[in-house]
Amino acid sequence: MANLDSIFHALSDCTRRAVVQQLTGGPASVKTLAEPHAMALPTFLKHLQVLEACDLIVTRKTGRVRTCALQPETAQAAEHWLSTQRGLWERRLDRLDSFLTAQTPKDPDDAAQS
Amino acid sequence: MANLDSIFHALSDCTRRAVVQQLTGGPASVKTLAEPHAMALPTFLKHLQVLEACDLIVTRKTGRVRTCALQPETAQAAEHWLSTQRGLWERRLDRLDSFLTAQTPKDPDDAAQS
DNA sequence: AGGATACTTACCCATATGGCTAACCTTGAT
């Protein structure tokens, strides 16, 4: 299992997320996966390599066809990190609230400062 | 709310995930957040800007101190995408299984082909 | 007023990323 850095990075690209989505419908060949995307095959292959490098997908070549499939456990690692954070901050929402309400009244031109 | 591209990208960096984790303990100043990280302040500020650009955090400047806080809803967007995908592929795990088992027996030297 | 504190801006740099084309290698079909 790769680290969160590479998993989140892999998911930060629209093309790669689309591939993941496509694969939720079952395994598919490189050609099939590439078709919806308007880019050269070698370019698309690099995306698949990014997905495979962090174990979001597995691939296997049979004859001249390489078939790709999801490795759901990897995405779960990312999901787990997110839900853990949410679990932590939900217990602190009171603090966030007090932070927001404490500042708002005395700072009307706040928008100009971001 | 920013798009998934920028949210996942923001989370793909170890420093930025650490900031998110730190902020689950409540709002904090830039200085406080920067301390654990061995890098120049301007460099660290860029990380905060990435987090703020995709709305994972909110910041507010009071006097000379800028305070940062989480915006949990944004992270939930990422979590939601992941859990949606998982929901989809869990209904297809049978297909994944048949894919894996169909190939394994007749391809013992598979490891060499990745 | 003057110095310290807490950012903030401007700018530089090396590497990574996403895109391309051209050419190559297997495998399957005729």
Place this chain on the structure above:
DNA sequence: ATCAAGGTTAGCCATATGGGTAAGTATCCT
């Protein structure tokens, strides 16, 4: 044997990213 199909490799290019330094601004403290 030859040709088409499906990848794959190699190499080029522009931009983005993560890191740094130097100098500036705005507050707060004394």
